[in-house]
Amino acid sequence: MARRSCPVCKQVVDEKLTREGNVVTKSCPKCGKVFISYEIGKGYLSAK
Numbered sequence: 001m002a003r004r005s006c007p008v009c010k011q012v013v014d015e016k017l018t019r020e021g022n023v024v025t026k027s028c029p030k031c032g033k034v035f036i037s038y039e040i041g042k043g044y045l046s047a048k
Contacts, residue, residue, distance in 0.1 A: 008033045 002015050009031040016029040025037040 004028075004035060006031060006033055 003012055004015055005012050006028040009028060011030065013028050013030055015026045015035060018025045018027065022040045023037060024040060026035045027033060028035070
């Protein structure tokens with residue numbers, strides 16, 4: 001797993017990877033901040 005610095009809770013955390021159908025979401029396991037969410041096969045990223 002990748003480690004990332006969360007801008008909300010100010011800690012270095014492992015990304016929580018959630019997969020719902022074709023949508024993959026990487027988020028903070030402590031506060032729930034969504035780092036990135038993308039749909040497999042679309043060819044572009046959607047940062048929230």
